[in-house]
Each structure stands twice: as C-alpha cells, then as structure tokens.
Amino acid sequence: MFKNETGQTAARPMDLALEEARAAAARGEVPVGAVLLGPDGKVLAGAGNRTLELRDPTAHAEVLAIRQAAAALGSERLTGCDLYVTLEPCAMCAGAISFARLRRLYYGAEDVKGGAVDHGPRFFTQATCHHRPEVYGGIGEREAAALLKEFFADKRD
Numbered sequence: 001m002f003k004n005e006t007g008q009t010a011a012r013p014m015d016l017a018l019e020e021a022r023a024a025a026a027r028g029e030v031p032v033g034a035v036l037l038g039p040d041g042k043v044l045a046g047a048g049n050r051t052l053e054l055r056d057p058t059a060h061a062e063v064l065a066i067r068q069a070a071a072a073l074g075s076e077r078l079t080g081c082d083l084y085v086t087l088e089p090c091a092m093c094a095g096a097i098s099f100a101r102l103r104r105l106y107y108g109a110e111d112v113k114g115g116a117v118d119h120g121p122r123f124f125t126q127a128t129c130h131h132r133p134e135v136y137g138g139i140g141e142r143e144a145a146a147l148l149k150e151f152f153a154d155k156r157d
Helices: 013-026 061-073 091-100 141-156
Strands: 033-037 043-048 082-087 104-109 134-136
Touching (some): 013 033, 013 043, 033 061, 061 082, 082 141, 104 141
Antiparallel strands (some): 033 043, 033 082
16 A cells, blocks of 8 residues: 555555546546656656657657656656556657656556567667666456457457
C-alpha cells in the first residue's frame, strides 16, 4: 500500500494505473494508464490515454501524468519520482521519462511492436539518452495485457 495525495493509504500503484486504463477503455481510448508517485510515495498524478478525446497524438497516459506531476511539484524535473504504466512506453514517452529525470519506471505488458524500453530502439540504452531510470517490467502484466487484448478484440468485432 502507498499513500495518496492526502496521506491516506491507497491501493498499489499498478492497481491505480490499471483503473486509469479501464477508464480510458470506457472512453474508447486504447487502455493504457499511468500513475506517478512522488519521492515520498504519495500519488502525484494519474492519467489514461486521451489521444482521441483531446485530438492530441501526444496525449499518452505517461505524458499526461508527467505533465500533472510537474505542475503539482512546480518543476520540470521529477527527480526521485516513480512512474507506473500498464504498457511498455513508446519512444516518445521514453523520451519524456528521461527528460523528466524519473527515478524508476515500472510497466505492465510488453509492447513488442511499439515499445521502446525493452523492445525496438531500447531508448534508455542509447548513448544519446541523458538520464536512465531504473526499469522494472512485467508488473501487473497479465491484467494489463488482458485489457489490451479485450479492447482490440472488441474493435475487430
């Protein structure tokens, strides 16, 4: 259990990210959710994908959560903060994670096609990457993958 913004005990961060992903799916968005914790373990931000709603290709859950947390802290540097996201981040989101100087990244499902952390360009291993967070994949992977699979199966039907 972690502390939320009021200091109360809250669900595990990946469970909160999965709630954000389910809410995104309910809006017709690809079900990806993210939660960002401050250095004290309190939830600073949570978001789900909103690319369709906002007509914004950068409105991925990770980017939205980073924006919220930066506003809450009044800083573009989120040093000591941890991001939980239900899907392996793409190259754009990996870049935002690096520039925000996040301490740790926890992600759920792998993204073999679009992921950029452990697949594709492996962003954080590049010599041009200025900051590399600690990365932990496979957290809540089964449920995150099931949400995505169900969402896309429904789209095909």
